[in-house]
Amino acid sequence: MRKRIGLLVLFLAVIIAFGQKDILSTLHDVEQLSTLTEMVQVAGLDDLLSGPGPFTLFAPNDSAFLQLPNKTAEDLSNNLSFMRRVLLFHIVRGSLCSQVIVQNPELETLLGQSLAIDSRGGIRVDGSTMVVRDIQASNGTIHVVDSVIFPREEPDIAQVMRNTGILDVAISAFEETAVVDALKGEGPMTVFVPSDVAFARIPRETMEALLSDMEWLREVLLYHISEGLFATGDLIFENELRSLQGEIIEVKVAESGLCVQNTLISVPDIEARNGIIHVIDHVMFPRNSRRNLPSIKETLEEKGFDLMRSLLETLDLDIQSNEKHRITVFAVPNEALLNLEEYPKLISSDRESLEKLLAFHVIPNEYLHSELRIAQTIFTANGKPLNIRISDQSTVNGIPIIERDILCRDGVIHVIESPLMLER
DSSP states (O other): OHHHHHHHHHHHHHHHHTOOOOHHHHHHHOGGGHHHHHHHHHTTOHHHHHSSOOEEEEEEOHHHHHTSOHHHHHHHHHOHHHHHHHHHTTEEESOOOHHHHTTOSEEEBTTSOEEEEEOTTSOEETTEEEEEEEEEETTEEEEEESSOOOOOOOOOHHHHHHHHSSOHHHHHHHHHHTTHHHHTSSOOEEEEEEOHHHHHTSOHHHHHHHHHOHHHHHHHHHTTEEESOOOHHHHHHOSEEEBTTSSEEEEEEETTEEEETTEEEEEEEEEETTEEEEEESSOOOOOOGGGGSOOHHHHHHHTTOHHHHHHHHHSOOSOOOOSSSOEEEEEOOHHHHHTOTTHHHHHHTOHHHHHHHHHTTEESSOOOHHHHHHHSEEEOTTSOEEEEEOSSSOEETTEEEEEEEEEETTEEEEEESSOOOOOO
């Protein structure tokens, strides 16, 4: 065993002598870490470990994987989500040498759970012994450990709902319609779950009709789920969320507290492995409310954005918005367009540049502000990327978004402070 470790150290020393590589490349170069290297690629973490980092990786050697019970090894190989969770539990943000590690009783991993550090008689990481220390890579540090470290299994959204004792009706409905499968996935999901009291508030005739129509019940339940992780602090910052059912959930702060679709969140921020639960005090029913909203062009005119409306009307873009094909428009106030030096020339003659200007402000899909947060990069009607930054002051390509989530029947408008830069 000592001879094998010695050869590993010698081999790594040769690698280092010829210049540092990133963590992923270093793993590739070490034969005794081949199982880990393969799993990193299968789990899709190769870009992470070849990226800028820095990271600290506690790398189980091949012997560590061979020691696993057959059932555990099979689960690890066949369950991609489980594999990814286990690997993330071996990665810590920052490049930490062994001398720094022993000064910390625990280290938080990229999974969100912590590794316990014991430095008595060597260095043990959550019970796994560090057999090779301080392998330097260009984007971090690798420490080889002699066993695979498994995270504590946290319950998913469905299990957390069962554990509360106040969501029994909801979890039964989710299971009856198979919507529960969405609550067991990798996520993250945000679920607004009606309490048992909320279901009791539904009139008896309505409840009977709901339970007898599985398709309607399924739509109602999907209306309570949104993709992405939105804690209370995030919800306060948002106006709208898109439900899995497809319709919009309105978020607002009322005198009584934080509400979704005028329904009070009575118990917020219940965390689960794959998302977050907010308990609400009424059942929300979806409705096709946007059919009665004005169009994007009508809304621009009503809000005094007549120059932007004129651009949309006079130019023949390939994108035609309607209720089934909604778009996003980054609208610019009249005064900001008039202050654009090129505007008089564009209006009078340069139609091609004018089309470019407009196309740069139109997205061929609908993105609410909450979805911009997830997307980060979106592509305009002319195929150009726009970079989104969400904070106290959200921006698109560095231009502040001064009003967001103006819903229309054929899309959504976000008002920006000034025009997006034209392609030169």
